[in-house]
Amino acid sequence: MHGTADDALIELDLPPRPEIVSVARLVVGSLAMGDPSFDDERAADLRLAVSEACTNAVQAQLRADDDSPIHLRYRVWPGIIEVTVTDSGGGFDLVAAQRSVDLTDPERLEYEGGLGIPLIRLLADEAEFRKLPHGTQVVMTFGPDGPTGRITD
DSSP: OBSOTTOEEEEEEEOSSTTHHHHHHHHHHHHHHTSTTSOHHHHHHHHHHHHHHHHHHHHHHHHTTOOOOEEEEEEEETTEEEEEEEEOSOOOOHHHHTSOOOTTOGGGGGOOOOOHHHHHHHHSSEEEEEEETTEEEEEEEEOSSOTTOOOOO
């Protein structure tokens, strides 16, 4: 980690293999647990969103047969965690991929996949998807309170 007492920076370059998803989850989960403003439920949101972004990055690079590292960057301030996932998997149609998915549509049960971006958008306070010359970068910002609120008893 680098930075002052008020911020921290962690950067990892990991091979494009499915096993890195658990590493990414572990790091963001630890960061959320280290900030008392993030509760267990919100930490689970962060782990899920980061898992989806990393899974998409790994799949893109496997499809492109590119063994370049996937770059993970975690920036942390009190009450804010920003995670950036950068791959070199050739990119994808960001407009099509970001279209809203109706999770209540019965036809949705007919196929798997395609939920990564909608889940990231739902769970992150802010999510930006950047098309790079040779890949994609996802920047997610999380605060301790989910952007969609919670259902309580």
